[in-house]
Amino acid sequence: MTTIPDTRPPAQVATQRSEYPAPKYRRILGADRSQLLFWATIVVLALLVLAPVVPTLYQSVMDRPLYEEGGLFTLENYTRLFTEAGFGSVALNTILFAVMTTVMTLLIAVPMAIVVIRTSIPGRKFFGAAMQWPFFISSLILGFGWITMYGPAGFVSVQVKRVLGFLPWDLYTLPGMALTEAVALAPIAYLFCANALRNSDASLEGAAQTVGAGPFRILWSVIIPMLRPPIVYSSVLVFSMSIETLSIPLLYGQPVDITVFATFLYKNGLQSIDPDYGILGAASAIILLVTVLLVAVQAKLLKDAKRFVSVRGKATRPRLLDLGWIKWLAVAFITIYVVIGALVPILGLVMRSFTKIFTPLQNPLASLTMANYQRIFEFPAYAGSIRNSLIVAGVGAILVSVLAVVAVVVSKRSTFRHRKVIEYLALAPQAMPGLIIGIGLFWAFAFMPFNMGALLQGTIWAIIIGFGLRALPSAFGSISPAVMQIGEELDNAARVNGADWLKMFLRILVKLLTPAFVAAMVLTFVVMMKEYSPAIFLGSADTAVIGTTMLELWVQGNTGSVAALATIQIVITAVFVGVAGLLMKGKKDA
Amino acid sequence: MPDVAVKNLRKDFGGVTVLHEVSFTIKDGEFFTLLGPSGCGKSTTLSCLAGLEQPTSGSIAVGETVLVDDSSNKFVPPEERNLGMVFQSYALWPHMTLAENLAMPLNIRKVSKAEQKTLIHDALDKVGLAHLAHRYPHQLSGGQQQRVALARALVYSPKVLLLDEPLSNLDAKLREQARVWLKRLQSELGITTVYVTHDQEEALAMSDRIAVMSNGHMLQVAPPHEIYERPSTAEVAAFIGRSNFIDGTVVSTRGGAATVRLEESAETINVAVSEQAAAGDLVTVAFRPEKVFLTNRGAELPADAIVLNADIITTSYVGSRYEYDLKYGSKTILVDSTTGGLTGAVRLVVPAEAVRLYPRANVVSKDVAELMAVTH
Numbered sequence: 001m002t003t004i005p006d007t008r009p010p011a012q013v014a015t016q017r018s019e020y021p022a023p024k025y026r027r028i029l030g031a032d033r034s035q036l037l038f039w040a041t042i043v044v045l046a047l048l049v050l051a052p053v054v055p056t057l058y059q060s061v062m063d064r065p066l067y068e069e070g071g072l073f074t075l076e077n078y079t080r081l082f083t084e085a086g087f088g089s090v091a092l093n094t095i096l097f098a099v100m101t102t103v104m105t106l107l108i109a110v111p112m113a114i115v116v117i118r119t120s121i122p123g124r125k126f127f128g129a130a131m132q133w134p135f136f137i138s139s140l141i142l143g144f145g146w147i148t149m150y151g152p153a154g155f156v157s158v159q160v161k162r163v164l165g166f167l168p169w170d171l172y173t174l175p176g177m178a179l180t181e182a183v184a185l186a187p188i189a190y191l192f193c194a195n196a197l198r199n200s201d202a203s204l205e206g207a208a209q210t211v212g213a214g215p216f217r218i219l220w221s222v223i224i225p226m227l228r229p230p231i232v233y234s235s236v237l238v239f240s241m242s243i244e245t246l247s248i249p250l251l252y253g254q255p256v257d258i259t260v261f262a263t264f265l266y267k268n269g270l271q272s273i274d275p276d277y278g279i280l281g282a283a284s285a286i287i288l289l290v291t292v293l294l295v296a297v298q299a300k301l302l303k304d305a306k307r308f309v310s311v312r313g314k315a316t317r318p319r320l321l322d323l324g325w326i327k328w329l330a331v332a333f334i335t336i337y338v339v340i341g342a343l344v345p346i347l348g349l350v351m352r353s354f355t356k357i358f359t360p361l362q363n364p365l366a367s368l369t370m371a372n373y374q375r376i377f378e379f380p381a382y383a384g385s386i387r388n389s390l391i392v393a394g395v396g397a398i399l400v401s402v403l404a405v406v407a408v409v410v411s412k413r414s415t416f417r418h419r420k421v422i423e424y425l426a427l428a429p430q431a432m433p434g435l436i437i438g439i440g441l442f443w444a445f446a447f448m449p450f451n452m453g454a455l456l457q458g459t460i461w462a463i464i465i466g467f468g469l470r471a472l473p474s475a476f477g478s479i480s481p482a483v484m485q486i487g488e489e490l491d492n493a494a495r496v497n498g499a500d501w502l503k504m505f506l507r508i509l510v511k512l513l514t515p516a517f518v519a520a521m522v523l524t525f526v527v528m529m530k531e532y533s534p535a536i537f538l539g540s541a542d543t544a545v546i547g548t549t550m551l552e553l554w555v556q557g558n559t560g561s562v563a564a565l566a567t568i569q570i571v572i573t574a575v576f577v578g579v580a581g582l583l584m585k586g587k588k589d590a
Numbered sequence: 591m592p593d594v595a596v597k598n599l600r601k602d603f604g605g606v607t608v609l610h611e612v613s614f615t616i617k618d619g620e621f622f623t624l625l626g627p628s629g630c631g632k633s634t635t636l637s638c639l640a641g642l643e644q645p646t647s648g649s650i651a652v653g654e655t656v657l658v659d660d661s662s663n664k665f666v667p668p669e670e671r672n673l674g675m676v677f678q679s680y681a682l683w684p685h686m687t688l689a690e691n692l693a694m695p696l697n698i699r700k701v702s703k704a705e706q707k708t709l710i711h712d713a714l715d716k717v718g719l720a721h722l723a724h725r726y727p728h729q730l731s732g733g734q735q736q737r738v739a740l741a742r743a744l745v746y747s748p749k750v751l752l753l754d755e756p757l758s759n760l761d762a763k764l765r766e767q768a769r770v771w772l773k774r775l776q777s778e779l780g781i782t783t784v785y786v787t788h789d790q791e792e793a794l795a796m797s798d799r800i801a802v803m804s805n806g807h808m809l810q811v812a813p814p815h816e817i818y819e820r821p822s823t824a825e826v827a828a829f830i831g832r833s834n835f836i837d838g839t840v841v842s843t844r845g846g847a848a849t850v851r852l853e854e855s856a857e858t859i860n861v862a863v864s865e866q867a868a869a870g871d872l873v874t875v876a877f878r879p880e881k882v883f884l885t886n887r888g889a890e891l892p893a894d895a896i897v898l899n900a901d902i903i904t905t906s907y908v909g910s911r912y913e914y915d916l917k918y919g920s921k922t923i924l925v926d927s928t929t930g931g932l933t934g935a936v937r938l939v940v941p942a943e944a945v946r947l948y949p950r951a952n953v954v955s956k957d958v959a960e961l962m963a964v965t966h
């Protein structure tokens with residue numbers, strides 16, 4: 001402990017005192033420059049979010065395409081949607097698919113979370129880390145991988161058929177779609193349950209033990225009831241994600257004519273020669289309504305759930321339960337999920353990319369080839385899609401992260417009257433399916449005054465806006481906790497010391513938020529690298545991204561090159577995340 | 591340095607009033623403390639002074655400068671107020687060295703580099719940390735951080751110094767030392783200081799004047815001695831130091847004295863009253879444990895002392911004294927004594943000047959009341 005020093009004699013101190021008056025900040029029409037930033041933020045966000053929504057709603061009640069003169073108000077689109085277009089059966093399919101996906105996701109994720117976080121199985125750390133794989137791999141690639149291995153002509157399927165004489169499963173059905181989707185979404189539900197289990201108070205279990213409860217009793221009476229909030233929340237989340245997903249329903253459902261919301265939009269908007277814009281608008285409006293409602297429910301649940309979680313400053317280290325021989329069952333279950341669900345399909349896809357023919361009937365190593373990659377690099381359109389993806393993800397990551405930082409700080413750390421609105425706007429794209437963002441922005445560009453939309457339509461900027469909008473909520477969500485962790489007194493100290501809000505933001509918060517900003521950039525890069533659905537409507541021949549090119553090659557039957565592109569995308573993502581991780585670690589050590 | 595004048599300050603948070611029309615004036619160079627339990631409105635008052643909160647109504651002025659005035663819709667933002675503030679968590683910017691922390695307000699004020707250097711050195715020297723100017727805050731102990739925070743608040747010679755529980759994060763021994771040091775520094779600088787604390791000892795030891803706050807009201811504003819000896823309300827008496835409270839009813843008044851019948855025992859006592867009291871008034875009689883003493887029956891008593899008959903139920907030895915819990919009717923009365931070993935029925939002697947009379951008030955919290963009932 002240090003000793004308290006003597007103070008100087010008063011006379012000497014008094015001579016040093018002279019006035020340093022507080023700074024004056026200029027105001028324009030009564031608003032200071034910080035206010036201008038607040039308004040700029042809300043206007044930019046509102047324009048971005050409303051751009052795809054307003055034209056969609058407008059189109060849904062117009063009797064002809066927006067770009068044609070003399071449109072009249074009508075509700076006929078909605079009636080035609082359910083009569084001619086058969087939207088009713090589409091809705092039924094979608095709900096069946098979403099319910100099955102949700103149930104299967106929970107069946108995978110909840111036991112896994114309990115076993116990995118709370119019991120003493122071997123390889124806990126490894127399994128915990130393995131659950132992060134979907135971060136790198138889009139569900140489109142997962143779908144390709146599954147078809148490559150378990151599809152009607154898949155590597156595994158053929159082998160099984162040879163042994164058994166028949167194939168005991170059919171991937172191209174609603175349950176098949178739901179199973180693949182569940183494998184892709186399980187890690188999200190796992191994450192919520194695992195966090196709840198980690199944060200829960202270990203002394204609750206200790207208390208159960210002291211009154212004589214064994215490990216299974218503790219599991220059943222203490223741990224599982226605690227999981228109710230994350231289970232409810234992640235079910236709603238998974239449900240809404242499977243309602244808007246395009247990839248797997250498109251790959252599995254197209255060949256056998258099973259249509260859900262997203263594939264309905266895809267078919268009516270893109271594949272028909274003369275798209276019926278009224279139907280498209282009405283369908284989009286209904287889907288948007290459903291997803292908005294679901295996201296609202298999520299927000300409500302999350303708020304309620306937070307009230308029940310008691311996060312305490314003191315870290316309690318939970319004791320791990322020993323399940324005896326059952327733990328080997330648990331290990332087997334998790335291994336099956338990781339190996340059969342993710343590892344085999346992805347490795348199969350990589351193998352496929354290096355072979356001419358990929359079947360158990362012939363040793364794949366005998367037909368090794370680089371032709372699949374050659375084809376991609378020979379055609380400028382294919383090679384260009386890789387470059388486009390890199391530009392979109394790179395530029396987008398920077399722009400989205402900057403916007404997200406400003407939005408988070410204004411919404412959490414300012415006295416701006418409409419700061420809540422900023423938060424809602426930044427999170428709103430959660431409720432907007434990628435295809436609808438694509439369709440909506442397409443119409444918005446067509447609709448812009450002075451034909452300004454033409455400057456954007458079909459350019460890479462249109463793609464950046466569309467993908468960026470999709471990535472904004474995750475960037476916001478990743479920066480938000482970092483801001484909350486910075487004590488508000490640091491802001492207040494800067495203000496009292498003479499910094500206005502903007503100066504405080506630039507000199508204090510920006511510096512302290514740099515690590516969170518970099519992390520958000522990495523996250524946004526990966527999200528935008530995987531994204532493709534808005535580009536289906538927004539892209540042109542010159543602005544194809546990896547995802548849209550894969551779809552195109554898939555339709556052409558060029559599965560080898562699809563596998564090659566998928567491999568390239570996975571490698572880019574892994575290398576980027578790896579390098580970013582090293583750089584961030586290096587900085588922390590310095 | 592100017593006076594700080596606060597008039598009718600009121601703050602509502604979503605329909606709840608946390609500050610009710612508070613008015614006070616702080617004199618030039620005064621050490622003024624806002625004291626009260628958490629949620630009493632003391633921090634809100636300080637935030638309003640600093641400009642971190644915008645009051646719902648009322649006005650604040652420092653000398654001639656009006657900082658807030660609802661009648662002319664004036665609100666000066668914190669950055670333009672030129673006040674110094676030390677925060678409870680010290681709020682040192684972790685990415686800057688001490689020197690950089692202190693340089694920030696000077697940079698904003700466009701002070702020349704050469705002058706900055708002297709000012710920063712002097713300010714750090716004043717708190718005895720000039721040799722650590724190039725360290726980062728996290729490399730310092732809590733006590734050192736607290737002194738840096740003070741140096742940063744003083745480096746630009748602000749008009750008024752605001753201190754938000756600056757000592758509450760220090761450990762007990764250091765806190766007492768820091769108290770003395772801070773008080774001396776303040777009086778040497780002669781800077782008008784507003785100090786917020788919930789620690790009554792701190793407030794009594796350091797302040798020129800204390801404002802006791804509760805539920806958004808200012809109960810009493812007075813020098814420490816007066817606050818302790820002559821609390822203006824039962825709540826102040828309860829919050830500052832320890833007090834015993836016994837309910838009673840005024841039976842009659844004569845001159846400056848009233849006869850009060852105590853509810854617990856129906857005994858009557860004579861009490862000097864300063865304010866108006868009339869027969870039939872419901873009152874609470876208060877006295878402090880250290881102002882009374884215990885005697886055996888038959889011992890000689892000071893003139894006009896009040897004598898109550900009670901029974902000792904527990905004795906606690908707390909080092910410097912013994913504390914006795916006395917059962918008086920259904921009440922528990924706390925008495926300090928230097929003599930140990932007393933038991934059974936005793937006489938409690940309350941000197942007349944130790945008794946204060948208040949309008950009937952319920953100052954004992956429900957939890958405490960229940961706990962006391964249990965011990966019987």
